[in-house]
Amino acid sequence: MNIKISNISLNTTDSELRKLFIQYGNVDYAIVHRNSLNGRSLKSGEVCMPVSTEARQAIVSLDKTTFDGKIISVSELPSVLY
Numbered sequence: 203m204n205i206k207i208s209n210i211s212l213n214t215t216d217s218e219l220r221k222l223f224i225q226y227g228n229v230d231y232a233i234v235h236r237n238s239l240n241g242r243s244l245k246s247g248e249v250c251m252p253v254s255t256e257a258r259q260a261i262v263s264l265d266k267t268t269f270d271g272k273i274i275s276v277s278e279l280p281s282v283l284y
Contacts, residue, residue: 203257204279207247210234211270214243222269223249227256248279 207219220232230250234243251257257278265276 203251203254204281205249205251205257205261206277206279207249208245208275209272210243210245210247210274211272212243212245214247214270218270219247219249222264223251223260226260226263227251227253
């Protein structure tokens, strides 16, 4: 399941985001979205957790909590069908 994280700190790294979610289960990847021109954080990120029950627990537990000095929003990222 893909998870969207909004309002993350400008200083948050991929590794820190991964550490936040790995306490709830296996994490395939965790990325902080960055501007492709200057590499600056876009204050959002994405985490993929392969087990949906673990992902849902992470969403419920982490939404509206403080991480790296910011109150983050955590939600399921809808699948896009092409």
